[in-house]
Amino acid sequence: MADVMLLDFWASPFGQRCRIALAEKGVAYEYSEQNLEQKSELLLRSNPVHKKIPVLLHGGRPVCESLIILTYIDEAWPEMMPLLPRDPYARAQARFWANYIDNKIVDCQTRLLTTKGEAQEQAKKDMIGALKTLDSELGDKDYFGGQAFGFVDVAFVTLTPWFYTYEKYGDFSVEEHCPRIVAWAARCRERESVAKALTDPEKVYEIVQEEYGAN
């Protein structure tokens, strides 16, 4: 077994976060595609509590939950490309916004894609509100952390291919409400680590329709 292994699923935005972080840090690893319909012995052994990908195995020891994996990668390979800033207050802010993305955006996404009628209307309102909050937080900065690509950027950029799907299901334009986020996403995609990891937006839409039924 390679020293560093990532148990992952090709289209998972959570797994992609880990791929980006490992690439940014220049860490060699073995990518292991997992069958989520028939979970492998290795996956179940590595993440017995949640039985989910991504799982990072370092020297055979598993780390689970994508944001925890990102923090681990940052601490295990501290010399290259720090993801979290040094300043304690800035670190707390980064953790707060990564948490916000995981709780708010992901929740809105689920409701937007799986509900109809009034529930879906509410999900759309909530999604637009959440994206605008992030747009405001980004402000005129190049990246969420300031001048350098960092923790929050990695956490959020893998959800940007899903914007097209949000727009189709919710009948709204992300760019209209959050032009800075759209510009930021394009800026992130210029990085090789990001370009290589992201799923094509059309493909995401295809997968979602297969998974949840057509819009």
Add this chain to the structure above:
Amino acid sequence: TACTTQTQTQIDRDPKQPGAMAGEKGLVLLDFWVSPFGQRVRIALAEKGLPYEYAEEDLMAGKSDRLLRANPVHKKIPVLLHDGRPVNESLIILQYLEDAFPDAPALLPSDPYARAQARFWADYVDKKVYDCGSRLWKLKGEPQAQARAEMLDILKTLDGALGDKPFFGGDKFGFVDAAFAPFTAWFHSYERYGEFSLPEVAPKIAAWAKRCGERESVAKSLYSPDKVYDFIGLLKKKYGIE
């Protein structure tokens, strides 16, 4: 002592810094007496020997301007103000204290893998315990039975994670212990609503709870299980649940 009694502080607001309370030096904790999330922070501050001002937010009466300014995104306690700047989310506050006060006793270990394990279990407690517990006292019939089954599973999982260690952190009281200890005051209520006995379901957790209760930081921060049970009764009335 680590905290003053619960008094509202007069805060001079600097209108040029929304969210920041100008002139407010040191640590101020916006909190709600029975909140297990707020209690985590009280425990951590006590373990670290950090003085702070405790400011009670009467959530049953609504949310103050001060809270809404400090946490405009989630409008929730706890909020830790450090020299007027707000830090939100209890586990983020705990990690902030680690970073901002490196000379104080640490709750997280120094090894990256051990830190990842600690964060995992604190996250597990966050994702599972409060929500499942709430469903136990809010619901009836089949949904309550499901919540009960889940709660037993959660407690057994945590029992396994603790194993034969005195604390989740090993020999030392640590991050996961601080994250989970406040819920020891809720065990009695979970037992009553779920009709189970914690020592039977998760004996190691039951012993750990006693051990935590012997620590001054925990004993001073928590309210009695009976008080928590009464508080749940109040909540049920408020939500119109029989």
